[in-house]
Amino acid sequence: MKHLLQNAWLTRGGLACLLWPLSQLYGLVVRLRMALYRRGILRSERFPVAVVVVGNVIAGGAGKTPLVIALARHLQALHVAVGVVSRGYGRSGTGCVEVTTTSSLSQSGDEPALIHRMTGAPVFVADRRTDALRALLAAHPGIAVVLCDDGLQHYALQRDIEIAAFDDRGAGNGWLLPAGPLREPWPERKQQGLDLVLHTGAQPAFEGFTSRRQLADDAWTPDGSRVALAGLRGRPVTALAGIANPQAFFGMLGDLGLTLEASITLPDHHAFSEADLAGLQGRTVLCTEKDAVKLFALPAAAGLNLLAVPLVFSPEPAFFAAFDALMAPLLSPLPSTHGHQTA
Structure with missing residues (x-):
């Protein structure tokens, strides 16, 4: 259903039209709530x-x-x-x-x-x-x-x-919402x-x-040391992301000249577990900083060359x-x- 709604947001046809009455009701509630706060009620x-x-x-x-x-x-x-x-x-x-x-x-x-x-x-x-x-x-x-x-x-x-x-x-x-993203x-x-x-x-x-928005030139390891991403060019790497837009992260890695042998997409705010890293032992795995906060704490991460790639946001x-x-x-x-x- 989530993917259907995301697709519906792109146009004003199909599922979006079916959800239009609910959006109208939602809009009334939003405007009423804002008015009540503005008037101090x-x-x-x-x-x-x-x-x-x-x-x-x-x-x-x-x-x-x-x-x-x-x-x-x-x-x-x-x-x-x-x-x-x-x-x-x-x-x-x-x-x-x-x-x-x-x-x-x-x-x-x-x-x-x-x-x-x-x-x-x-x-x-x-x-x-x-x-x-x-x-x-x-x-x-x-x-x-x-x-x-x-x-x-x-x-x-x-x-x-x-x-x-x-x-x-x-x-x-x-x-x-729910016919659109607003x-x-x-x-x-x-x-x-x-x-x-x-x-x-x-x-x-x-x-x-x-x-x-661009990725930094260096990634960091669980112990805080730095690894130059340029040194990974020509080597197969796996990318993993549990963020709102994983494809943006994968695309920026590609822009740096890295070759992704696999890209693993997980939901935003995903609660990582050992199972998510199963089968990745021995690989070089690149993740976002937000995901690294959780991944670095997993015991299974010790069997990976797990690197967090910082985002440079300017x-x-x-x-x-x-x-x-x-x-x-x-x-x-x-x-x-x-x-x-x-x-």
């Missing part, structure tokens, strides 16, 4: 720090986590104390936890663990992002800016800046508090800032300039202009 919470929400208007991954990492590093370079909150999608644990280098992935989720490892910023996860943010500030009172990984639709958390990431799907067929009406949503749009793919579908300089312009008044006593507009 549903409660939203304001925190005494600048809150930046990075999310999707479309379903599925579109580059949110690499963008959160890029923003955290950018703020750290400006000597701004930054923390991150997330729901920790895919985790099996409950409650509010701080993500550390020794955290169980079942408690933290793979993306929060990756964010913490790549930035060193404090990261908290909870079912409600407001709970995570409250705990973050209690543990780290010097934080000035909080990045919310996903959460454009989490209106219970008031925010100062909203950023939406889009990949090459753009807005798809322009229809709301979580909220587009471009209507852009007029309701959205500050920045960043395209993470190679072919932006509409106006917005752009970014560059928003254009104009994006950071626009972001800095929005941040400037928030890092002073001036009040936010958003309030319940995007709550």
